[in-house]
Amino acid sequence: MLGNCLENVRKNVPLVHNITNYVTVNDVANVLLACGGSPIMSDEPLDVEDITSICGGLNINIGTLNQSSIKGMFLAGKKANELNHPVLLDPVGAGASKLRTDTAVNLIKEIKFTVIRGNISEIKTLALGSGTTKGVDADVADAVTEENLDSAVKFVKDFAKKSGAIVAITGAIDLVSDADTCYVIRNGRPEMGKITGTGCQLSGLMTAYLVANPDNLLEAAAASVCVMGLAGEIGWKNMKSEDGNSTYRNRIIDAIYNMDADTLNKGAKYEVR
Amino acid sequence: MLGNCLENVRKNVPLVHNITNYVTVNDVANVLLACGGSPIMSDEPLDVEDITSICGGLNINIGTLNQSSIKGMFLAGKKANELNHPVLLDPVGAGASKLRTDTAVNLIKEIKFTVIRGNISEIKTLALGSGTTKGVDADVADAVTEENLDSAVKFVKDFAKKSGAIVAITGAIDLVSDADTCYVIRNGRPEMGKITGTGCQLSGLMTAYLVANPDNLLEAAAASVCVMGLAGEIGWKNMKSEDGNSTYRNRIIDAIYNMDADTLNKGAKYEVR
Amino acid sequence: MLGNCLENVRKNVPLVHNITNYVTVNDVANVLLACGGSPIMSDEPLDVEDITSICGGLNINIGTLNQSSIKGMFLAGKKANELNHPVLLDPVGAGASKLRTDTAVNLIKEIKFTVIRGNISEIKTLALGSGTTKGVDADVADAVTEENLDSAVKFVKDFAKKSGAIVAITGAIDLVSDADTCYVIRNGRPEMGKITGTGCQLSGLMTAYLVANPDNLLEAAAASVCVMGLAGEIGWKNMKSEDGNSTYRNRIIDAIYNMDADTLNKGAKYEVR
Numbered sequence: 001m002l003g004n005c006l007e008n009v010r011k012n013v014p015l016v017h018n019i020t021n022y023v024t025v026n027d028v029a030n031v032l033l034a035c036g037g038s039p040i041m042s043d044e045p046l047d048v049e050d051i052t053s054i055c056g057g058l059n060i061n062i063g064t065l066n067q068s069s070i071k072g073m074f075l076a077g078k079k080a081n082e083l084n085h086p087v088l089l090d091p092v093g094a095g096a097s098k099l100r101t102d103t104a105v106n107l108i109k110e111i112k113f114t115v116i117r118g119n120i121s122e123i124k125t126l127a128l129g130s131g132t133t134k135g136v137d138a139d140v141a142d143a144v145t146e147e148n149l150d151s152a153v154k155f156v157k158d159f160a161k162k163s164g165a166i167v168a169i170t171g172a173i174d175l176v177s178d179a180d181t182c183y184v185i186r187n188g189r190p191e192m193g194k195i196t197g198t199g200c201q202l203s204g205l206m207t208a209y210l211v212a213n214p215d216n217l218l219e220a221a222a223a224s225v226c227v228m229g230l231a232g233e234i235g236w237k238n239m240k241s242e243d244g245n246s247t248y249r250n251r252i253i254d255a256i257y258n259m260d261a262d263t264l265n266k267g268a269k270y271e272v273r
Numbered sequence: 274m275l276g277n278c279l280e281n282v283r284k285n286v287p288l289v290h291n292i293t294n295y296v297t298v299n300d301v302a303n304v305l306l307a308c309g310g311s312p313i314m315s316d317e318p319l320d321v322e323d324i325t326s327i328c329g330g331l332n333i334n335i336g337t338l339n340q341s342s343i344k345g346m347f348l349a350g351k352k353a354n355e356l357n358h359p360v361l362l363d364p365v366g367a368g369a370s371k372l373r374t375d376t377a378v379n380l381i382k383e384i385k386f387t388v389i390r391g392n393i394s395e396i397k398t399l400a401l402g403s404g405t406t407k408g409v410d411a412d413v414a415d416a417v418t419e420e421n422l423d424s425a426v427k428f429v430k431d432f433a434k435k436s437g438a439i440v441a442i443t444g445a446i447d448l449v450s451d452a453d454t455c456y457v458i459r460n461g462r463p464e465m466g467k468i469t470g471t472g473c474q475l476s477g478l479m480t481a482y483l484v485a486n487p488d489n490l491l492e493a494a495a496a497s498v499c500v501m502g503l504a505g506e507i508g509w510k511n512m513k514s515e516d517g518n519s520t521y522r523n524r525i526i527d528a529i530y531n532m533d534a535d536t537l538n539k540g541a542k543y544e545v546r
Numbered sequence: 547m548l549g550n551c552l553e554n555v556r557k558n559v560p561l562v563h564n565i566t567n568y569v570t571v572n573d574v575a576n577v578l579l580a581c582g583g584s585p586i587m588s589d590e591p592l593d594v595e596d597i598t599s600i601c602g603g604l605n606i607n608i609g610t611l612n613q614s615s616i617k618g619m620f621l622a623g624k625k626a627n628e629l630n631h632p633v634l635l636d637p638v639g640a641g642a643s644k645l646r647t648d649t650a651v652n653l654i655k656e657i658k659f660t661v662i663r664g665n666i667s668e669i670k671t672l673a674l675g676s677g678t679t680k681g682v683d684a685d686v687a688d689a690v691t692e693e694n695l696d697s698a699v700k701f702v703k704d705f706a707k708k709s710g711a712i713v714a715i716t717g718a719i720d721l722v723s724d725a726d727t728c729y730v731i732r733n734g735r736p737e738m739g740k741i742t743g744t745g746c747q748l749s750g751l752m753t754a755y756l757v758a759n760p761d762n763l764l765e766a767a768a769a770s771v772c773v774m775g776l777a778g779e780i781g782w783k784n785m786k787s788e789d790g791n792s793t794y795r796n797r798i799i800d801a802i803y804n805m806d807a808d809t810l811n812k813g814a815k816y817e818v819r
Contacts, residue, residue: 022295022568023302023314029569029742034791039742040639041569044612050643066317066341068612093313097323194530196302196312238788242511244530245307246300246523250792257740257790295568296575296587339590339614366586370596467803469575469585515784517803518580519796 002268003261005213005223010036014211017055017080018204019043019073021063021092024197027249028059028204034257035227037208043069048076056211057085057114059204062103063092070103077111086114086210086217089165090203094118095125105129108163114210115221117168117203120144120152127159144173153182153273166221168206170199174229176222183222185270187229189236194245198252202228205256226268231255233267275541276534278486278496283309287484290328290353291477292316292346294336294365297470300522301332301477307530308500310481316342321349329484330358330387332477335376336365343376350384359387359483359490362438363476367391368398378402381436387483388494390441390476393417393425400432417446426455426546439494441479443472447502449495456495458543460502462509467518471525475501478529499541504528506540548814549807551759551769556582560757563601563626564750565589565619567609567638570743573795574605574750580803581773583754589615594622602757603631603660605750608649609638616649623657632660632756632763635711636749640664641671651675654709660756661767663714663749666690666698673705690719699728699819712767714752716745720775722768729768731816733775735782740791744798748774751802772814777801779813 014037020028025041032039042051045068052058058080060073080087089111091104104126108116116126120143144152152175160167161179168176174185192198206224213220235251243251287310293301298314305312315324318341325331331353333346353360362384364377377399381389389399393416417425425448433440434452441449447458465471479497486493508524516524560583566574571587578585588597591614598604604626606619626633635657637650650672654662662672666689690698698721706713707725714722720731738744752770759766781797789797 021314023298023312025569026299026572026742030792030795033740033742039569040642041567041610042639042643043610044645046613047611047643047645050645051639054642064314064316065320067319093315093324096313096327097315097320099317099320099323194306196299196306234788242507242524242527242531244527246303246526246530249303250523250796251788253792254788254790257792258788294587296571296585299572337587337589338593340592366588366597369586369600370588370593372590372593372596467579469572469579515780515797515800515804517800519576519799519803522576523796 001265002219002223002226003265005209005216005220006227006259006261006264008212009208012212013038014057014208015040015055016057016059016204016207016211017042017052017076018059019048019069019076020059020061020200023063024200027197027201027253030253031201031256032204032208034253035205035208039204043072045071045075048072049079052076052079053083057207058087059207060088060107061090061092061200061203062100063200065100065103073107074110077107081112086207087111088115088117088203088207088210089113090200091118091122091126094122101125113165114217115166115168115206116163117170117206119199120169120171123159123167123169144169144171144175157182166218168221168225170202170225174225176225178218181218182273183270184273185222185225185229187226187233187269189232191236191248192232195249222270226270227256227259227264230264230267231259274538275492275496275499276538278482278489278493279500279532279534279537281485282481285485286311287330287481288313288328289330289332289477289480289484290315290325290349291332292321292342292349293332293334293473296336297473300470300474300526303526304474304529305477305481307526308478308481316345318344318348321345322352325349325352326356330480331360332480333361333380334363334365334473334476335373336473338373338376346380347383350380354385359480360384361388361390361476361480361483362386363473364391364395364399367395374398386438387490388439388441388479389436390443390479393442393444396432396440396442417442417444417448422457430455439491441494441498443475443498447498449498451491454491455546456543457546458495458498458502460499460506460542462505464509464521465505468522495543499543500529500532500537503537503540504532547811548765548769548772549811551755551762551766552773552805552807552810554758555754558758559584560603560754561586561601562603562605562750562753562757563588563598563622564605565594565615565622566605566607566746569609570746573743573747573799576799577747577802578750578754580799581751581754585750589618591617591621594618595625598622598625599629603753604633605753606634606653607636607638607746607749608646609746611646611649619653620656623653627658632753633657634661634663634749634753634756635659636746637664637668637672640668647671659711660763661712661714661752662709663716663752665745666715666717669705669713669715690715690717690721703728712764714767714771716748716771720771722771724764727764728819729816730819731768731771731775733772733779733815735778737782737794738778741795768816772816773802773805773810776810776813777805
């Protein structure tokens with residue numbers, strides 16, 4: 001049950017090392033605390049190996065990458081691999097610039113990721129590879145819909161198989177998949193797209209879930225996606241007429257803070273394919 | 274009408290590239306989403322040209338500049354000029370340090386800005402030029418008041434003419450001017466000064482308005498100033514006795530999220546000189 | 547009385563230069579505005595000396611240090627010493643990595659700090675010195691409790707004497723001490739640990755209090771700790787059942803914004819040893 005994954009996070013208080021963008025970093029930290037984890041941020045190459053060594057997992061987000069932090073990502077990722085810590089990649093903006101695409105592609109080559117989590121456009125960029133037509137079939141549409149769900153599920157399983165990672169594609173419908181099994185998740189609200197960084201927040205949250213559930217990584221990843229979407233639904237219910245996206249941001253994090261296993265088990269909307 | 278400018282932003286969803294400080298960047302992103310735009314942040318020199326190329330406009334804010342981001346500002350600004358994208362300069366702290374003053378002055382020399390937006394002290398520094406007494410007459414007082422309004426309007430028109438940019442001076446009374454026409458705007462609340470980054474937020478918002486209203490740049494800039502000030506008034510009405518500046522920040526962004534053309538047209542307080 | 551320290555901050559509007567981490571920097575800025583101060587952030591080595599020169603005090607926080615900002619910390623700290631400005635060190639993560647420990651230890655060697663503020667683990671690391679067993683006796687427990695209070699008070703006084711700085715150890719019980727006198731403070735709520743950066747916020751707040759109360763530095767430091775803890779208590783009273791750590795963050799800053807001398811004098815819970 002997904003609720004067990006949540007309880008394991010609250011019980012184990014996973015310490016998560018985040019190399020993440022400066023836009024949404026405060027929210028990522030507060031989401032990690034809200035879910036029962038604990039955050040540390042460090043991107044300096046001289047610092048990251050020590051920091052990742054005292055943590056349980058590593059969250060790499062390339063949102064405001066720079067030449068120094070890119071070095072930090074590779075060093076931390078390799079150290080985390082050595083220590084068998086779960087490592088998550090959030091390839092923010094892959095496809096939007098050569099530096100972002102190349103960095104994400106090279107990270108995947110040199111580091112073994114437990115999860116790669118992004119939107120459909122970012123994941124398609126990675127599946128195709130940098131500037132080549134090789135890689136898995138990425139003839140998937142630009143959004144996962146009920147109409148193209150079958151081909152999207154095939155795409156995500158293929159890329160999971162090829163990359164060796166769990167792949168999470170988030171959008172109106174979320175897919176969380178390894179080579180064999182795909183969770184199709186229908187939690188969430190469209191208004192979440194009006195808040196900066198709900199994706200970044202999910203990446204932090206998911207890393208905590210991976211650390212606390214080493215024997216159920218796929219389920220843990222799916223649980224974290226349900227938590228985020230369900231928090232978006234609960235937070236929306238608490239909105240008043242004068243509230244907007246800034247208050248909604250707070251309401252979502254608050255809902256993660258207050259969520260328990262029972263609420264998650266009852267509110268999670270998913271099927272397994 | 275200013276309301277048309279607002280509607281054009283909601284219709285066109287302008288993508289804005291921000292090179293901005295790490296203090297207020299999250300609020301800038303949420304304000305851009307609130308008004309109907311979409312934010313991307315990138316300051317790495319190897320990344321900025323690609324990012325600015327996929328955007329509609331560029332917002333350069335020197336609030337926590339560093340040697341790398343300064344390079345990024347020049348590269349992105351030149352690329353945006355090549356592509357005829359609107360470019361805004363927010364010269365945070367010009368006059369407070371040699372690096373900030375020099376950077377702002379050199380940016381104005383090498384890049385054609387659509388708008389320069391700052392407080393009276395920053396704009397005076399730029400009008401005088403770095404360490405020289407040349408430039409337009411900057412014998413304007415340290416705040417724009419009803420008493421010195423005539424000379425302030427003359428000052429802002431002169432600097433707009435000299436710089437070739439629309440110039441926006443924000444404070445208790447806001448001035449938005451090109452060489453010929455000056456909007457004098459009286460929206461806003463003094464308590465907005467107790468929140469970090471309302472100026473930075475306005476710069477992001479204004480850039481979105483410029484992108485979505487290419488044929489009415491002056492009116493678009495003035496509209497965005499009215500939106501910000503009016504949101505400050507609406508947000509203040511929603512405050513309760515135990516609320517303070519942190520909740521007020523949320524309330525202002527919420528009010529931008531909920532604002533429509535009719536509210537703006539009715540609430541905007543300005544005259545044209 | 548502590549209330550006088552608060553009133554001096556509101557009267558003098560101290561301008562505080564912060565070299566601080568990008569995780570919690572926005573909250574630090576809003577807390578400084580809430581208490582009546584004014585924040586500037588700058589970490590670029592070419593910028594920091596000018597910025598610190600126009601400020602009244604300097605807050606150095608090593609939370610997301612990098613090679614450039616470390617240089618900035620030394621340059622700014624030395625300039626602030628030259629100008630006799632109060633300087634505070636927040637050694638975030640000292641003990642967690644070699645870079646952080648070394649940086650904090652070297653900062654203490656080369657810069658005269660007015661206050662060193664951290665949690666017990668960070669302060670113990672500094673008291674022991676980097677990788678040596680020299681320094682004051684650090685055989686203090688991992689948390690300050692009613693049971694080990696006597697030895698903790700002795701420890702903090704010893705380190706204050708050795709370092710020449712006021713030392714503030716914050717946790718469930720807070721200690722603020724010079725070589726002779728120790729304030730033992732019992733304000734605050736355990737839920738404050740579920741918000742990122744309450745320690746960073748306190749460091750910014752405390753620096754403002756030091757600047758505005760140059761003749762009562764120890765009392766000013768203690769007053770700021772009481773303000774933060776009391777704001778945590780007041781903010782908690784304003785929480786509703788659906789609220790969580792994100793709203794609590796806003797409530798605490800709001801409470802600082804609304805706090806007056808009378809509220810502080812009545813709500814502060816401390817003894818002097």
